[in-house]
Amino acid sequence: DLDRMEAIVSLAKQRGFIFPSAEIYGGFRSTYDYGPLGALMLRNVRNAWWNFMVQQRTNVVGIEAAILSSPKIWEASGHLAGFTDPLVDCRKCGSRWREDQIEGVCPNCGSSDLTESRDFNLMFKTFVGPLADDASVAYLRPETAQGMFVNFPLVQRALRLKPPFGIAQLGKSFRNEITPGNFVFRTREFDQMEMEFFTPPELADRYFDYWVNERYQWYRTLGIPADELRLRPHEADELSHYSKGTIDVEYLFPWGFGELEGIANRGTYDLNAHATHSGEDMSYFDPQTNERYLPNVIEPAGGVTRAMMAFLLSAYDRDEVGGEERTVLRLSPLLAPYTVAVLPLSKKAELQQVSDAMFASLSMEFSCDFDVTQSIGRRYRRQDEIGTPFCVTVDFDTLEDNAVTVRDRDTTKQVRVPVSEVASYLHAKLGS
Ligand code: ATP
Numbered sequence: 001d002l003d004r005m006e007a008i009v010s011l012a013k014q015r016g017f018i019f020p021s022a023e024i025y026g027g028f029r030s031t032y033d034y035g036p037l038g039a040l041m042l043r044n045v046r047n048a049w050w051n052f053m054v055q056q057r058t059n060v061v062g063i064e065a066a067i068l069s070s071p072k073i074w075e076a077s078g079h080l081a082g083f084t085d086p087l088v089d090c091r092k093c094g095s096r097w098r099e100d101q102i103e104g105v106c107p108n109c110g111s112s113d114l115t116e117s118r119d120f121n122l123m124f125k126t127f128v129g130p131l132a133d134d135a136s137v138a139y140l141r142p143e144t145a146q147g148m149f150v151n152f153p154l155v156q157r158a159l160r161l162k163p164p165f166g167i168a169q170l171g172k173s174f175r176n177e178i179t180p181g182n183f184v185f186r187t188r189e190f191d192q193m194e195m196e197f198f199t200p201p202e203l204a205d206r207y208f209d210y211w212v213n214e215r216y217q218w219y220r221t222l223g224i225p226a227d228e229l230r231l232r233p234h235e236a237d238e239l240s241h242y243s244k245g246t247i248d249v250e251y252l253f254p255w256g257f258g259e260l261e262g263i264a265n266r267g268t269y270d271l272n273a274h275a276t277h278s279g280e281d282m283s284y285f286d287p288q289t290n291e292r293y294l295p296n297v298i299e300p301a302g303g304v305t306r307a308m309m310a311f312l313l314s315a316y317d318r319d320e321v322g323g324e325e326r327t328v329l330r331l332s333p334l335l336a337p338y339t340v341a342v343l344p345l346s347k348k349a350e351l352q353q354v355s356d357a358m359f360a361s362l363s364m365e366f367s368c369d370f371d372v373t374q375s376i377g378r379r380y381r382r383q384d385e386i387g388t389p390f391c392v393t394v395d396f397d398t399l400e401d402n403a404v405t406v407r408d409r410d411t412t413k414q415v416r417v418p419v420s421e422v423a424s425y426l427h428a429k430l431g432s
Contacts, residue, residue, distance in 0.1 A: 001254040002254050002255070004254055004313060004316055005183070005253075005254040005255075005313070007316060007327075008183075008309075008312050008313055008316055009183055011316075011327070011329075011385065012038070012312065015037060015385060015386050016035035016036045016037045016038065017034070017035055017037045017038040017041065017312070017337075017386075018032050018033070018034055018035065018038045018183075018184060019032065019033045019034075019035055020032060020033075021033045029180070029188070030180035030181055030186075030187055030188070031187065031188065031189065032183075032184055032187060036337075037337040037338075037386055038308075038337075040337035040338070040367060041308060041311075041312075041331075041335060041336070041337050042191065042304060042305070042308060044334060044335045044336070044337070044367075045304050045307055045308050045311070045335060046170050046191070046193070046304055047334075048218075048222060048334050048335065049170065049193045049218070049302075049304070050062065050168075050170060052218055053166075053168050053193075053195055054168050057166075059161075059164065059165045059166060060165065060166035060167070060168055060195065060197075061155065061159060061161070061165070061166070061167055061168070062167070062168045062169060062170075063147060063148065063151060063155065063167055063168075063169050064169060064170075064171060065141075065144065065146075065147025065148070065150075065151065065169060065171075066141075066147070067140060067141050067171070067172060067174075068126070068128065068138050068139075068140065068141075069138070069141070069147075069150075070138075071137060071138055071139060072277060072278070073146050073150060073274075074123065074139055074142075074146075075277065076273045076274050076276070076277035076278070077146050077149075077270065077273060077274075078241065078242070078273065079123060079139075079142060080121070080123070082241065083121060083122050083123060083142060084119035084120055084121050084122065085098050085099075085100070085119075085120050085122060085177075085178055086098065086099035086100060086117035086118070086119065086120070087099070087117060087118055087119070087120035087178055088102075088114045088115050088116070088117045089114065089115040090106035090108065090109060090111055090113070090114055091111070091113040091114065091115060092106065092109050092111035092113050093106060093108050093109040093111065095108040095109070096178060096179075097114075097178065097179060098178045098179055099117040101179060120176075120178060121176075122142060122175040122176050122177065123139040123140070123142050123174075123175070123176065124139060124140040124142075124174045124175075124176050124188075125137060125138075125139055126138055126139070126140065140173075140174035141173055141174065142173055142174060142175050143173050143192065143194065143301070144169045144170075144171050144173055144192045144194045145194050145196060145270075145299060145301065146270075147169055148167040148168075148169060148194070148195075148196040149196065149270040149271060149274055149282075149297075150274055150278075151167070152167070152196075152198065152271060152282060153280065153281070153282060155167055156198075156284060162284075162286070163198045163199055163200055163284055163295045164197065164198065164199040164200065164203055164207060164295075165197070165198055166195050166196060166197040166198070167195070167196050167198070168193075168194070168195040168196075169192075169193075169194055169195075170191070170192070170193050170304065171191065171192065172189060172190070172191055172192075173189075173190060173191075173192045174188060174189050174190075175188060175190075176188060182253070182255065182258075183309060184305045184306065184308070184309050185253065185258065185306055185309060187305065190303055190304070190305045190306070191303065191304035191305050192301065192302070192303055192304065193301075193302045193303070193304050193307075194299065194300070194301045194302070195299065195300050195301075196266075196270075196297050196298075196299050197211060197297065197298040197299070197300075198284070198295035198296075198297055199295055199296050199297075199298060200293070200295065200296070201268075201293070201295075201296045203296075204265060204267070204296035204298065205265075207298045208245060208263065208265045208298050211263050211298050211300050212231065212247050212249075212263045214300075215249055215261055215263055215300045215302070216229065216231060216249055219249060219251075219260065219307070219310075221332075222311060222332045222334060222335060223311065223314060223315060223330070223331065223332040223335070224251065224310060224311070224314050225314070227252075228251060228252040228314055229249065229250070229251060229252070230249075230250050230252075230257060231247050231248070231249060231250070232247065232248045232250050232257070233245070233246070233247045233248075234246040234247070234248065240264070241269075242264075242266050242267070242269035242270065243264045243265060243266060243267075243269075244265040244266070244267045245264070245265040246262050246263065246264040246265070247262070247263050248260075248261065248262050248263075249261045249262075249263070249302075251310040251313075251314075253310070253313065254313065259306075260302060260303065260306060260307055260310055261300060261301060261302030261303070261307075262299075262300075262301050262302075263298070263299065263300045263301075264298070264299045264301070265296070265297075265298055266296075266297040266298070266299055267296050267297070268294040268295070268296060268297070269297075270297060271283070271294045271295065271297070272294055275294070282294065311331065311332075311335055312329070312331075315329040315330045315331040315387060316329060317329070317330050321412050326381055326384055326385075327381075327384065327385045328384040328385065328387075328409065328410075329384070329385065329386060329387030330387070330409075330410060331387035331389075333389045333430050335387075336367075336386075336387040336388055336389055337367065337386060337387065337388075338366075338367050338368060338369040338383070338386070338388045339366040339367050339368065339388070339389060339390065339426070339430070340362055340366050340367075340368050340369075340388065340389070340390040340391070340392055340426060341368070341369040341370070341371055341379075341383045341388050341390070341391045341392070342355060342358050342359045342362060342368060342369070342370050342371075342392050342394065343370075343371055343372070343376060343379050343380075343383075343391055343392065343393045343394070344372050344393075344394045345376060345393055345394060345395040345396065346396075347372055350396070350399060351394055351395070351396070351398070351399075354394055354398055354399065354419075355370075355372075355394045358392060358394055358404065358419065358422070361423065362392070362422065362423060362426075365423055365427075366423075366426065369383070369388060371383075376393060379391070380407065380412075383409070384409055387409070388409060389408070389409045389410075389429075389430075390406055390407065390408065390409065390426060390429070391406070391407040391409075392404050392405070392406055392407075392422060393405040393406075393407065393414075398419070401416075402418060402419050402420075403416045403417060403418045403419060404416070404417060404419055404422060405417075406422065406425060406426075408429075
């Protein structure tokens, strides 16, 4: 199955999904850039999450908080003191490792002569303003969650929200990981999708179960089969200091199960910590019962880039079409970089106007590719390889019957559809 990993890393690079960053300079420490198709797909993953978590719910709102903010946030949250990994050095070859990721043996040289572990803080430190002194120290956020906690009273009042309700956010987070790797599974800069759901304490357990199931189903509906997905409750000794219970959604990566997302019951830990440190009242006053309380928080916290990698791995397939082998990404149409490709059968001038018009109208509604080079068979293969669910071929008959051929990626079946009905045909197929 490691072949699948190699195939995806190679396809991602060749076809413009994910490139090693700064490759002309020899790369930069497991950092990646997202190419044209990767940018489209990332946007689709984000949109799928936002639609499911925010747009389709009356009780969840979204925010975008600052990446660089007051270091007091990280003092209150416990990240300054405790967001650490245990770092060990190999005395023989000098390489550094996360103690909990190796079993007492250096993966580089095999030596077991390792130093005692020491706590290494994962937050990136920087300076804000022209003076690089202690007073100007700030940190790149290592998670998006704190933006929701510190803004809880402002959001609640501005939108007159009553628990249970959620605040969601998508955005970049940064962690100075000791050992990044496995492609984009673990990088130092990554995209998170997190939601803090503020609930009356008596409903916390019920909402915990509810969100575990919702989040599991989200991965399923976007195409990950049940046998590649599992829920894993954390053991008591594994729980974070703030958590009363955590269940991870795990995906079967080529090297074994790994976390896609954690759903945690954080109790009142965060609101309480910020109330104590800031002196502000972080509680909710219920005008109906005249009671004031700190809501409990249920948090589904996932990684956008890590999810994208799982979707790519899961979609990768090889089969045979007309006696020819093909590579096909069976991506959900919601995630595929392009929903449809317009392919004029030939470059001849007669087809140009009608093909351009087809692209112009379809691209108003769908992410649309346009490809006129090489044989039609080659072009179908290329679209299969990047997961495009539909190809629309404009041929010489189009000039007579005002219809085009629509080809389905998975079945490779072709049907003739009137030009004026292509958009509604696609909407019907996509259920959109
Ligand atoms: P790990 O134990 O793997 O370091 P974590 O449990 O610390 O991860 P969380 O703090 O729960 O991770 O972050 C929520 C989600 O953010 C993770 O489930 C993962 O999808 C994503 N994530 C965390 N760290 C990284 C990283 N370095 N690179 C890519 N995605 C990440």
